[in-house]
Amino acid sequence: GAGVSQSPSNKVTEKGKDVELRCDPISGHTALYWYRQSLGQGLEFLIYFQGNSAPDKSGLPSDRFSAERTGGSVSTLTIQRTQQEDSAVYLCASSLDLTSSDTQYFGPGTRLTVL
């Protein structure tokens, strides 16, 4: 079946602009996760959703970051007033549920470049 898809694959924006990154999880997966992968760094956890709710937003790096998930499926990560340090690859993953042993399936990522 189809895997996790993300769009756009690449996004170049100017400092100060807002961007929206989209994630379409595997059908039937109730849990969805966002990560950030900066150059030379590991993956930094940002936020997760179980169904439509995002119980814990503490992983978001600043209040310029927000995320929502509508209808228990597609999720959007929004970065307002982008800064150069926001440049990174943003990865989305989904799993059947939040069980710790569950495999997370990753999308190809969105490479964000802030000029």
Next chain:
Amino acid sequence: AQSVTQLDSQVPVFEEAPVELRCNYSSSVSVYLFWYVQYPNQGLQLLLKYLSGSTLVKGINGFEAEFNKSQTSFHLRKPSVHISDTAEYFCAVRSRGNTGFQKLVFGTGTRLLVSP
């Protein structure tokens, strides 16, 4: 809280040679352990995971890893690598806690470079 250390940022190896990618973790509770691979311009793909039982776990593409509780390690091995194994490899841990959300914690990755 958990942490993962991948001491080798890059491992160069010749084709058909064996390879070991090291992973050590720190946690005050029991964990599940994972290895993911990331090919250029792609997302992460699960290679293998340790949940319980036998400490030697076999994964895809001929990779295997051994969980060593006393040394808090989960090293990844392959007896004979191919050019196509060139990629970034990430070790990750997740607490076995059954209450509340347990996030997946990643190491910084090891780039495996296989040359002819």
